[in-house]
Amino acid sequence: xxxxxxxxxxxxxxxxxxxxxxxxxxxxxxxxxxxxxxxxxxxxxxxxxxxxxxxxxxxxxxxxxxxxxxxxxxxxxxxxxxxxxx
Numbered sequence: 001x002x003x004x005x006x007x008x009x010x011x012x013x014x015x016x017x018x019x020x021x022x023x024x025x026x027x028x029x030x031x032x033x034x035x036x037x038x039x040x041x042x043x044x045x046x047x048x049x050x051x052x053x054x055x056x057x058x059x060x061x062x063x064x065x066x067x068x069x070x071x072x073x074x075x076x077x078x079x080x081x082x083x084x085x086x
Contacts, residue, residue, distance in 0.1 A: 009026065014039055014040050017043070018040060
């Protein structure tokens with residue numbers, strides 16, 4: 001069996017750590033691995049920066065106005081070939 005303290009964090013584990021959700025057993029690796037700590041710190045910084053972005057909220061009626069302009073073309077002629085029952 002492989003000692004998890006020796007394995008580098010996976011990208012998923014790095015993301016969990018950045019969110020504060022990494023299991024304690026894997027936190028031990030971060031205490032001793034500078035490489036994983038640098039990657040994790042970058043990920044955590046990204047999460048903080050993303051949290052600072054303004055939230056996008058379309059104004060009321062946006063979806064209805066867009067969908068009112070959507071036109072779904074109707075097929076012209078048979079695209080499936082001749083009707084076998086004809």
